[in-house]
Amino acid sequence: VIQRIPLAFPPGYRLASVVFSHGWCSLEPFIIQIDPLYLFRDIALGRKRIVRLHIRNDNDGVPEISAESLSPLSPQAVETVRRVVESILRVDTDMTPFYAVAARSPRLRWAIEYGAGRMLRGETFFEDAVKTILTTNCSWSLTTSMNANLIRLLGEKNRKGWSSFPTPASIAAVTPEFLRRECKLGYRAEYIHELAASIESGSLDIEGFRTSKAGSVEMFDALCRIKGIGAYAAANLMRMLGRFDYLGLDSWCRSRIASIHGNGAPLDDSRIESMYARFGEWKGLAMWLEVTKDWYFNKFPID
DNA sequence: GCGTCCAGGTCTACC
DNA sequence: GGTAGACCTGGACGC
Numbered sequence: 001v002i003q004r005i006p007l008a009f010p011p012g013y014r015l016a017s018v019v020f021s022h023g024w025c026s027l028e029p030f031i032i033q034i035d036p037l038y039l040f041r042d043i044a045l046g047r048k049r050i051v052r053l054h055i056r057n058d059n060d061g062v063p064e065i066s067a068e069s070l071s072p073l074s075p076q077a078v079e080t081v082r083r084v085v086e087s088i089l090r091v092d093t094d095m096t097p098f099y100a101v102a103a104r105s106p107r108l109r110w111a112i113e114y115g116a117g118r119m120l121r122g123e124t125f126f127e128d129a130v131k132t133i134l135t136t137n138c139s140w141s142l143t144t145s146m147n148a149n150l151i152r153l154l155g156e157k158n159r160k161g162w163s164s165f166p167t168p169a170s171i172a173a174v175t176p177e178f179l180r181r182e183c184k185l186g187y188r189a190e191y192i193h194e195l196a197a198s199i200e201s202g203s204l205d206i207e208g209f210r211t212s213k214a215g216s217v218e219m220f221d222a223l224c225r226i227k228g229i230g231a232y233a234a235a236n237l238m239r240m241l242g243r244f245d246y247l248g249l250d251s252w253c254r255s256r257i258a259s260i261h262g263n264g265a266p267l268d269d270s271r272i273e274s275m276y277a278r279f280g281e282w283k284g285l286a287m288w289l290e291v292t293k294d295w296y297f298n299k300f301p302i303d
Numbered sequence: 304g305c306g307t308c309c310a311g312g313t314c315t316a317c318c
Numbered sequence: 319g320g321t322a323g324a325c326c327t328g329g330a331c332g333c
Contacts, residue, residue: 022311023311132311135312136310136312136313137309137310137311137313137325137327138309138310138311138312138326138327138328139309139310139327139328140310140311141328141329142327143310143311145327146327180326184326184327185326185327186325187324187326188325188326191313228312228313228314229313230312230314231312231313232311232312233312233313249311250310250311250312251309251310252311253311254311255311
């Protein structure tokens with residue numbers, strides 16, 4: 001059964017720019033198809049009840065969302081799905097303050113026309129946090145396989161093989177050894193197990209980050225207190241909370257910046273920091289858009 | 304075929 | 319508060 005999910009998009013919203021905002025679209029349970037753009041996403045509405053989202057532009061270029069499920073969704077379920085999509089696709093995010101800054105910068109002006117700057121998110125902040133930990137100290141291909149293992153072994157599944165991202169409960173229910181050996185998480189197994197267990201026990205309210213009104217410094221420090229999350233991971237996660245006060249440099253960003261601004265020669269972090277300082281609270285987004293600009297103008301690096 | 308290096312870093316132990 | 323060393327994994331590279 002396929003049902004339309006009613007969702008109104010703000011003027012200037014560009015689906016492709018959100019989908020290709022960073023690597024999440026190529027990590028399960030997202031499934032990406034390019035040209036024509038088609039994003040699938042499995043989410044769980046309860047035990048063995050999985051909904052597969054179909055996200056694309058209609059013939060007029062307007063984003064169109066539908067939900068495929070094994071039995072019809074109730075109006076309440078449709079509303080639940082609508083809220084999840086709104087959050088994943090950042091439909092509720094107001095970009096006008098950033099575009100006012102971008103308008104004054106020749107380096108960033110393109111982002112306005114492209115509706116860039118909304119970072120695609122997972123269904124939960126837990127998912128974003130786990131995936132971010134899975135990006136640390138390894139190649140992207142390893143991130144992809146560790147994530148796929150987690151979903152295959154611990155995600156909620158239906159009889160068609162659709163599978164959602166594991167919940168904190170499902171990860172906390174297995175041992176760190178299982179995560180290490182079966183999911184191939186390596187030393188990250190302890191971090192991810194501890195994260196899941198602390199959420200399960202109620203000692204960490206991780207979803208609270210999404211609604212928190214705390215200052216950015218406080219939020220950054222709180223994220224860094226989660227074991228396995230350091231300066232890069234915290235800044236990356238903050239981008240997914242709409243906070244861009246930190247650069248979140250990793251080896252990939254450093255090498256992109258070296259080729260854009262240093263003729264290929266590496267630049268000190270302090271030098272990079274000063275290059276983006278003038279963007280103030282938007283510097284993390286300014287940096288990210290600059291290093292990923294190719295994805296909007298040429299081709300998103302899939303495969 | 305085998306050893307080394309390092310990828311979208313972080314933690315801990317020691318200055 | 320600053321920094322060396324260890325850390326899973328697997329693909330790339332040199333020999």
